[in-house]
Each structure stands twice: as C-alpha cells, then as structure tokens.
Amino acid sequence: MLKTFLIGLKDLKIAFRDRAAIIFMLLTPFLLTIGMGLVTGRFSSNDNSGALNIPIVIVNLDNDSLGDALVEVFSSEELADLLETTTSQDAEAARALVDKDEITVAIIIPAGFTQNIFSANASQSEEHQVEFYANPSRPTSAGIVKTILDGFMARVDEMRVGGITSVTQLIISGRISPEQANAVAEEMGARFENTPTDSDETLITLNTSTNQTETNEVDMLAYIAPGMALMFLMYTVSYGGRSILAEKSGGTLTRLLVTPTNSMQILGGKVFGIFLTGAAQMFILIGATSLLFQLQWGNMLGVILLVFAAVFGATGWGLLITAFARTPNQVGSVGSAVMLIFAIMGGSFLSTENMPDFVQTLSKITPNAWALDGFTSLAFGGDTASLTTPLLALLTMGILLFLVSAVLFGKKNLVQK
Amino acid sequence: MTNILEVQNLVKNYGDFQAVKGVSFHIQEGEIFSLLGPNGAGKTTTISMLSTLYEPTAGDATVAGHSVKKNPMGVRNAIGVVPQDLALYEDLTAKENLIFWGQMYNLSGKPLTSRVDEVLEQIGLTDKAKNKVKTFSGGMKRRVNIGVGLLHKPKLLFMDEPTVGIDPQSRRAILDTVKDLNKQGMTVLYTTHYMEEAEELSNRVGIIDHGELIAIGTQKELTKQVGETETLILHVGENEDPSALVSALKGLPNVIDANVVNNEISVVTPSAKDVLASVVTKANERGIKIHSIDIREPNLEAVFLHLTGRALRD
Numbered sequence: 001m002l003k004t005f006l007i008g009l010k011d012l013k014i015a016f017r018d019r020a021a022i023i024f025m026l027l028t029p030f031l032l033t034i035g036m037g038l039v040t041g042r043f044s045s046n047d048n049s050g051a052l053n054i055p056i057v058i059v060n061l062d063n064d065s066l067g068d069a070l071v072e073v074f075s076s077e078e079l080a081d082l083l084e085t086t087t088s089q090d091a092e093a094a095r096a097l098v099d100k101d102e103i104t105v106a107i108i109i110p111a112g113f114t115q116n117i118f119s120a121n122a123s124q125s126e127e128h129q130v131e132f133y134a135n136p137s138r139p140t141s142a143g144i145v146k147t148i149l150d151g152f153m154a155r156v157d158e159m160r161v162g163g164i165t166s167v168t169q170l171i172i173s174g175r176i177s178p179e180q181a182n183a184v185a186e187e188m189g190a191r192f193e194n195t196p197t198d199s200d201e202t203l204i205t206l207n208t209s210t211n212q213t214e215t216n217e218v219d220m221l222a223y224i225a226p227g228m229a230l231m232f233l234m235y236t237v238s239y240g241g242r243s244i245l246a247e248k249s250g251g252t253l254t255r256l257l258v259t260p261t262n263s264m265q266i267l268g269g270k271v272f273g274i275f276l277t278g279a280a281q282m283f284i285l286i287g288a289t290s291l292l293f294q295l296q297w298g299n300m301l302g303v304i305l306l307v308f309a310a311v312f313g314a315t316g317w318g319l320l321i322t323a324f325a326r327t328p329n330q331v332g333s334v335g336s337a338v339m340l341i342f343a344i345m346g347g348s349f350l351s352t353e354n355m356p357d358f359v360q361t362l363s364k365i366t367p368n369a370w371a372l373d374g375f376t377s378l379a380f381g382g383d384t385a386s387l388t389t390p391l392l393a394l395l396t397m398g399i400l401l402f403l404v405s406a407v408l409f410g411k412k413n414l415v416q417k
Numbered sequence: 418m419t420n421i422l423e424v425q426n427l428v429k430n431y432g433d434f435q436a437v438k439g440v441s442f443h444i445q446e447g448e449i450f451s452l453l454g455p456n457g458a459g460k461t462t463t464i465s466m467l468s469t470l471y472e473p474t475a476g477d478a479t480v481a482g483h484s485v486k487k488n489p490m491g492v493r494n495a496i497g498v499v500p501q502d503l504a505l506y507e508d509l510t511a512k513e514n515l516i517f518w519g520q521m522y523n524l525s526g527k528p529l530t531s532r533v534d535e536v537l538e539q540i541g542l543t544d545k546a547k548n549k550v551k552t553f554s555g556g557m558k559r560r561v562n563i564g565v566g567l568l569h570k571p572k573l574l575f576m577d578e579p580t581v582g583i584d585p586q587s588r589r590a591i592l593d594t595v596k597d598l599n600k601q602g603m604t605v606l607y608t609t610h611y612m613e614e615a616e617e618l619s620n621r622v623g624i625i626d627h628g629e630l631i632a633i634g635t636q637k638e639l640t641k642q643v644g645e646t647e648t649l650i651l652h653v654g655e656n657e658d659p660s661a662l663v664s665a666l667k668g669l670p671n672v673i674d675a676n677v678v679n680n681e682i683s684v685v686t687p688s689a690k691d692v693l694a695s696v697v698t699k700a701n702e703r704g705i706k707i708h709s710i711d712i713r714e715p716n717l718e719a720v721f722l723h724l725t726g727r728a729l730r731d
C-alpha cells in the first residue's frame with residue numbers, strides 16, 4: 001500500500017517535471033480556454049454570440065399570478081442568452097415537440113397552480129405540480145432549465161411556508177379566527193404577486209448563491225473551461241499509460257521487480273500515479289480559472305467528487321490504450337487520436353446537442369460527455385445530488401475499463417516470467 | 418566458509434531456444450565470483466533467474482538460504498542487483514533516484530537519508546547529488562546504477578557487465594569500487610566479457626559459453642588447463658603492416674600461434690625466451706620497428722580459446 005503510494009508520487013513528480021507534459025496538461029487547455037472564451041465573447045461585455053439558446057416551451061394553463069410570474073422569469077432579459085422561450089396553451093402539442101426533439105424542455109403549469117399553492121392545505125398531488133417534460137437525450141440543457149425551475153419553485157415554497165407560518169401565528173395569537181385564515185392567506189398571496197414587478201429584484205438567481213440580490217450572468221466559460229480541461233485530461237492519462245511501457249523498455253520495471261515489491265503494488269502504483277497526475281491537473285486548471293476569470297465552478301464538494309470520478313473514468317481509458325499498445329510511442333499517438341475524438345464527441349468544442357443522434361449515443365462512452373454534464377449542472381447551481389448520474393456513469397466506466405485492461409495486461413505478460 | 422549462493426542445474430528456455438543449459442556452481446561468502454563469457458553466452462539470463470526476475474525452466478538456486486523458486490521475496494531482500502542496462506529515472510536527480518529505490522527496499526526516514534548520503538559518497542557523486550540523471554555522463558550514470566544496488570547493504574551483489582560502454586577512468590573507478598565493497602565484506606557475482614576484469618577482480622571464475630559453464634576455478638586452476646605456454650606481445654608502430662611478419666612468425670620452430678590485433682602482435686610459444694631472438698630477427702628482416710616487447714603468462718583469454726577454439730572478444 002505504502003509502496004503503491006510512493007510509486008504514484010514518483011510518477012506525479014516526473015510528470016510535473018516534464019516540460020512537454022506541462023505544456024499539454026496545463027498550458028494548452030488554459031490557453032484554449034482563453035481563446036475559445038474570446039471567440040464566444042466571454043471577455044467582452046454583453047455580447048450575444050455566446051448564447052446557448054436552449055429552446056423551451058411553457059404551457060401556462062394556470063393563467064394566475066404564479067404561472068404568469070414563472071413565464072416572466074423564463075422570458076426575462078437575464079436569461080435571453082440562455083433560453084429561447086415560447087409559450088403555448090396546448091400541453092399535448094408541447095410534449096410532442098419535445099418528443100420530436102425540436103424543443104428541449106416543455107414546462108407545463110397546470111390550471112389552478114396558484115390557487116393550490118396559496119390555499120392553506122396545499123395539495124401535493126400531481127395534478128397541481130408543474131410538469132417538467134424534457135428530452136432525455138439532452139441532459140445538459142435540460143439540467144440547466146431544471147435548475148432554473150427548481151430555483152423558482154424553491155422561492156415559491158419559501159414564500160408559501162413564510163405565509164402559512166404567519167397565518168398560523170396570527171391564529172394562535174388570537175388575532176384572527178381560523179375561518180378568516182384563508183382570506184388572509186390569499187391577501188398575502190396577492191401581495192406576493194406584486195413583488196416581482198414592484199422591485200428590480202428577480203425571482204431567482206442562476207446559482208446557489210444565498211445572496212439573492214446577486215444574479216449571475218450565464219458564463220460560457222463554465223462550459224468551455226471544463227471541456228478543455230477534460231480534453232487534456234485524456235492527454236494526461238495516455239501520458240501515464242506511456243510511462244508504464246516506458247518503465248518496461250527503460251529497464252526500471254525490471255529493476256522494480258527484483259526489489260522486495262510485488263507486481264500488484266507496482267502496477268497499482270503506476271495506476272495511482274496516472275490518477276494523481278490527472279487529479280492534480282484538473283484541480284490546477286479549476287483553481288486557475290476560478291482565480292483569474294472569477295469562474296464559478298459551483299458546489300465545491302460536487303466539483304471534487306466529479307473530478308475524482310472523471311479522472312477515474314479517464315484513467316480506465318488510459319489503461320485500455322496502454323494494454324493494446326506495444327510501444328510507448330504507440331500509446332502517445334493512439335492517445336492523441338482518442339483525446340481529439342473524445343473531445344469532439346464529448347462536447348468540448350460544440351455542444352453535443354447539435355450533433356446527430358448516433359454521435360450523441362456514442363458520446364456516452366467518453367468520460368468527457370458525462371463529466372461535462374456534471375460540471376455544467378454544477379456551474380448552474382446544481383448540488384451533489386444533481387451529479388448522481390454522471391458520477392455513477394464515470395465510476396462504472398472506470399471499473400469496466402480497469403477490468404478489461406487487467407485481463408489484457410495479464411495476456412500481454414507485462415512481467416515476463 | 419559457507420556458500421551464500423548455490424546453483425543447481427539451472428535451465429532457461431525462451432520458447433524452443435535454450436539460453437541456459439543446466440548450470441551449476443556456488444559462491445562462498447566474501448568472494449568475488451566472475452561469470453566470464455562472450456555476448457549471448459547466457460550471463461544475463463542466469464542473473465535474471467538468480468534475482469527472481471525469470472522463473473527457471475528447470476533447476477533451482479538458493480540465495481542466503483532462500484530458494485529462488487519457493488521464496489523469491491526472501492531472495493530479493495538479500496540481494497542487490499546492478500542490471501546490465503541502466504535502470505534509472507532520468508528526470509529525477511541522483512539523490513531522488515536513490516531515495517526512491519531505497520524506499521522500494523523498505524528503507525525510510527533518517528536511516529534512508531543517511532544511507533543515501535553514504536552511497537553518494539561511495540560512488541563519488543555527493544556534489545552532483547542534486548543534478549538530474551539525464552545531465553550525467555555515461556560513467557556517472559553507471560555509478561548511480563551501481564549505487565541503487567547498494568542501498569540496503571545486500572549480502573550478495575549481482576553486477577551484470579557494469580563497465581560496458583564507458584571511458585577508461587570510469588571503468589577504473591568502478592573496478593576499484595567493486596574491490597572496496599568486497600573488502601567491506603560484500604560478496605559479488607560479477608559478469609563480464611572482458612578477461613582483464615575477471616582476472617583483476619575475481620577469486621574464482623566461471624567461463625560460460627552457449628549457455629554452458631565450460632570451466633570453473635581460480636585463475637591458476639583454469640590456466641593450467643591450457644598447458645605451459647607463454648605469449649610474447651610485440652608492440653609495433655602505427656603505420657606498419659605486420660601481416661606478412663605474422664605469417665613468417667607462424668613458420669618459426671617453437672611458435673604455436675601468431676596473431677595481430679591493432680598494433681599488437683601476439684606469439685604463443687612453450688618458452689618465450691627461446692623464441693625471442695628469432696622473432697626480433699624476423700621483424701628486422703622485414704624492416705618492422707618494435708617499440709616494446711611483453712611476455713605474458715597464460716591468461717583466461719587463452720583458456721577460452723583453448724576450450725572453444727574461438728576468441729572471447731567478438
């Protein structure tokens with residue numbers, strides 16, 4: 001265990017001493033992030049070229065204060081770059097549009113939504129819930145929309161609970177009778193209804209910031225930076241794979257095998273080294289972009305978990321490539337090809353949403369796609385719970401690839417006897 | 418004296434090819450034992466089995482009481498290995514390499530760092546300790562390569578052709594290091610294809626060829642096999658063409674053989690002083706100027722030639 005750790009640490013040291021590796025692990029993704037940021041207008045103010053324009057349709061069957069407020073939020077100036085909102089009165093037609101993939105999300109506000117919320121005994125039944133109908137093939141965009149909706153609903157809940165509590169207090173203190181309570185609550189609802197128009201304050205914020213007066217602009221870098229980091233994470237894992245074969249051809253593997261260290265410790269150490277280097281790379285890139293561009297990566301624990309899972313999945317790919325290759329150089333060239341293909345398929349350059357269906361399906365084999373989903377939802381305010389799918393996918397990917405690579409390494413007889 | 422190494426009928430096949438064909442020998446504690454043989458003789462393969470890297474196809478060996486087959490970990494703790502090819506991390510400094518390899522031999526903390534300093538001193542690289550290995554000359558790298566094998570003060574040190582491809586000073590330094598280590602009590606198994614190294618270093622020598630140990634013993638015991646011959650070495654000028662002289666020398670009475678390598682003519686004879694006069698006369702007749710003459714007792718080169726009909730050097 002200790003030796004596994006020491007071997008990994010040694011590899012981390014060597015990687016961060018290799019000038020070429022530093023250029024590819026850190027400098028290139030960083031510069032590309034800046035470059036793409038410039039192209040998409042992140043660094044010039046109020047430029048619309050970086051718009052995501054996720055198409056959504058809102059079906060407002062409520063036509064009451066809260067339903068209208070929701071429509072207003074989704075059509076607001078602040079979200080114009082992010083969403084392309086249309087409204088409709090036909091729920092069935094809206095769902096059909098989503099099914100046909102012409103629209104990413106349909107939000108259906110049921111009739112009586114406002115009434116139900118402000119009645120003292122609000123029903124939790126489904127017919128009174130806002131329906132979020134999303135196309136499963138667009139998890140990232142859907143996640144963004146869901147985050148905005150959740151933000152709105154959380155705010156509504158807060159108001160409602162606040163309202164009910166006040167009403168309850170009034171009853172307890174004997175100021176009003178229970179019979180009067182409903183009327184009072186409705187009056188509070190009416191007051192609440194005016195809030196958004198009365199002040200400049202928007203109903204929701206785009207991230208989990210507890211400071212509700214602060215609204216964040218949609219930051220294209222929140223999409224670009226992880227995309228680039230993940231692309232060059234694939235470089236790092238193939239670099240690590242190359243070092244496994246380099247230790248074989250350079251004689252150090254042989255030498256390790258005649259020290260009192262068993263082959264599992266050695267191989268484990270090499271894998272751990274890849275993992276450590278990849279994680280170090282990701283954290284440095286995340287730290288640098290946060291400091292230099294004030295980029296909000298989102299929930300810290302979520303970012304940490306996602307980095308570890310992404311590096312784990314990517315390490316699996318590094319091992320698989322290594323297991324197939326014969327020479328360190330082969331790992332290098334196959335690794336570069338895989339890096340590019342995965343980056344393109346995984347949405348590092350173009351959002352996968354604009355790609356043909358089969359590419360989108362295929363992109364699920366890349367750690368890039370899953371991790372990018374996760375990073376995007378974190379950047380838009382998601383918490384660790386929103387990472388469940390990407391985390392599980394990345395871990396499963398890593399485990400499968402480790403197993404397959406282990407079998408292949410065994411066949412290859414890395415340690416000749 | 419106890420045997421620190423006992424080798425019994427060790428065999429190694431690579432597929433159909435038998436690289437080591439049933440080798441047996443032993444090494445006593447405190448000895449320097451050399452395996453002398455040309456390239457491809459099976460020296461590295463033998464060392465690889467003894468150091469538990471390769472499993473023997475047949476036979477076994479015990480190192481410090483541990484069988485290489487049954488207790489490889491016990492063997493690894495007892496031995497130090499200096500591989501034929503450099504096995505170092507070029508991007509790490511000399512010191513970092515030694516620290517890492519020391520950790521692989523289960524050293525840590527203060528004992529590790531003070532041992533690393535000792536070894537740096539011993540290989541004469543204390544002032545270069547903080548330089549990356551990739552900036553080193555071939556000879557310096559070889560010294561680090563040896564240092565790694567010494568870290569855990571092994572009872573038995575395997576050195577596989579540690580002087581191949583380096584300058585004369587570095588070679589001298591390495592040979593002196595081996596002798597020093599041996600004086601301090603380390604037993605050494607040394608492989609080489611240089612006869613002079615085996616002669617200078619070893620208490621006993623095993624001559625290996627085509628995977629077989631064809632002779633074993635002290636230098637005296639081995640040279641006795643050749644019979645009582647001596648070799649005259651004539652050093653001639655650079656511009657001379659001695660080939661005609663060599664054929665003339667072969668025709669002289671009491672000359673067994675004559676050869677030329679570079680500017681050295683060697684004449685094998687039962688008695689050097691009996692043929693000396695006629696050899697010099699022949700050279701004068703042909704106008705070839707002799708700079709100096711040595712007389713050599715039979716050596717391991719002659720033994721190899723005698724046993725195999727071939728020269729040790731390729």
Ligand SMILES: Nc1ncnc2c1ncn2[C@@H]1O[C@H](COP(=O)(O)OP(=O)(O)O)[C@@H](O)[C@H]1O
Pocket residue numbers: 431434436454455456457458459460461462463
């Ligand atoms: N891994 C291997 N596979 C096949 N043949 C090998 C292998 N290693 C060495 N050999 C062959 O075995 C013979 C002995 O090699 P080796 O032990 O390296 O000799 P030496 O160290 O004395 O030069 C040579 O003919 C060599 O070509």
Ligand SMILES: [Mg+2]
Pocket residue numbers: 460461462501577578
């Ligand atoms: Mg060899």
